Amino acid sequence: MENGTVIISGGAGFIGTRVAPRLLDSGRTVIVLDNLHRQVHPDGAWPEALDPRAIRIEGSVVELDDWLAAIDRSEGDISVLHLAAETGTGQSLTEARRHAGVNVLGTATMTDALVNRNVWPTSIVLTSSRAVYGEGEWLDEDGRPGAPDPRTAADLDQMRWMPRIGARFAVHPLPHVAKTVQPRPTNVYAATKLAQEHLLNSWCSAMGVPLSILRLQNVYGAGQALSNSYTGVLTFFATRSVAGEAIEVYEGGGILRDFVHVSDVATALVAALDAPGALREPVDIGSGEGVSLQRVAEIMADLSSAPAPIVTDRYRLGDVRAAFASIAAAQQALGYRPKVTLQDGLTELLSFARS
Numbered sequence: 001m002e003n004g005t006v007i008i009s010g011g012a013g014f015i016g017t018r019v020a021p022r023l024l025d026s027g028r029t030v031i032v033l034d035n036l037h038r039q040v041h042p043d044g045a046w047p048e049a050l051d052p053r054a055i056r057i058e059g060s061v062v063e064l065d066d067w068l069a070a071i072d073r074s075e076g077d078i079s080v081l082h083l084a085a086e087t088g089t090g091q092s093l094t095e096a097r098r099h100a101g102v103n104v105l106g107t108a109t110m111t112d113a114l115v116n117r118n119v120w121p122t123s124i125v126l127t128s129s130r131a132v133y134g135e136g137e138w139l140d141e142d143g144r145p146g147a148p149d150p151r152t153a154a155d156l157d158q159m160r161w162m163p164r165i166g167a168r169f170a171v172h173p174l175p176h177v178a179k180t181v182q183p184r185p186t187n188v189y190a191a192t193k194l195a196q197e198h199l200l201n202s203w204c205s206a207m208g209v210p211l212s213i214l215r216l217q218n219v220y221g222a223g224q225a226l227s228n229s230y231t232g233v234l235t236f237f238a239t240r241s242v243a244g245e246a247i248e249v250y251e252g253g254g255i256l257r258d259f260v261h262v263s264d265v266a267t268a269l270v271a272a273l274d275a276p277g278a279l280r281e282p283v284d285i286g287s288g289e290g291v292s293l294q295r296v297a298e299i300m301a302d303l304s305s306a307p308a309p310i311v312t313d314r315y316r317l318g319d320v321r322a323a324f325a326s327i328a329a330a331q332q333a334l335g336y337r338p339k340v341t342l343q344d345g346l347t348e349l350l351s352f353a354r355s
């Protein structure tokens, strides 16, 4: 059995509610610091999914006093699982201050609170995002690797979906590998996640605090806020197909994503908390496979006896064409092995959407 306290910022959210019971079962005290953001919790109430054993502090990560309240309620060694964030990718381009305020200032406020109470955590675990990679790395027509530029409206209007590396089109996406692929954020949310990484990297190395950064691919599963129109594409697909409506799939259906089930993500986060110092650099957490949105939409339509998906040439500016991860580093450092198959995970998500 473990002891000590884990403070989970944003612990009332989708991922936090799945991690909390595992930490409590391991013998730790869990303190959730969450402001019950209305975009995620429309009624402003603590979610039923949050384990009743967790200590709840309603407060914001940008308020020093709220962090101090969480630290003061802690017992024994303290670790922090920093989940709280503004997560609207497209939204971040028009509400940059809100995203930067919570994600960057909120992280800096955490470090100030720890210094204020002279607390040096056993471990800090940060959930970063695959969004930091932007278009990532691809091979061009001649098999040469390169980092494409963000796609332009002019190209997308012409249904030229592949990004360009200089003057040439990229043809083959490569997996995200934190050790070798340079982050190149293409929206403010992504930039703030990268800023969180830099901020904590510098503070933790100066203070000798073990830091684990996990760059998550697209997380899905029961418990995702279906009412939040800014969350993942699968919640949108799920609500459409359980309503018996055809799912509309953009960009000719060929957008590639790596969907990782929330219980596998929870396992990875607990493994990181259990092994402070095991990660010397960020690792990627996904299923390890890219799947086209058309394929996912077909599986969901099939599982819910909804009409076949409608593949269109619509697009959303700012979306990347392909994102999937190599999970080799996480396997090696954390023993991470995702267990939930896409078929099983989608079945669970659909039954959650139905209920």
Ligand SMILES: NC(=O)c1ccc[n+]([C@@H]2O[C@H](COP(=O)([O-])OP(=O)(O)OC[C@H]3O[C@@H](n4cnc5c(N)ncnc54)[C@H](O)[C@@H]3O)[C@@H](O)[C@H]2O)c1
Pocket: 009, 010, 011, 012, 013, 014, 015, 016, 033, 034, 035, 036, 037, 038, 040, 041, 059, 060, 061, 062, 082, 083, 084, 085, 086, 087, 102, 106, 127, 128, 129, 130, 193, 215, 216, 217, 218, 219, 220, 225, 232
């Ligand atoms: N879900 C994904 O697909 C995914 C992918 C990559 C990275 N991430 C990262 O994982 C983390 C958790 O994501 P999630 O899917 O559980 O999101 P979520 O929106 O379900 O949960 C976030 C929680 O943070 C809380 N919160 C928001 N602003 C806050 C503030 N100012 N102070 C305190 N609490 C605040 C919200 O009320 C919510 O309960 C985020 O850092 C996100 O960037 C998620």
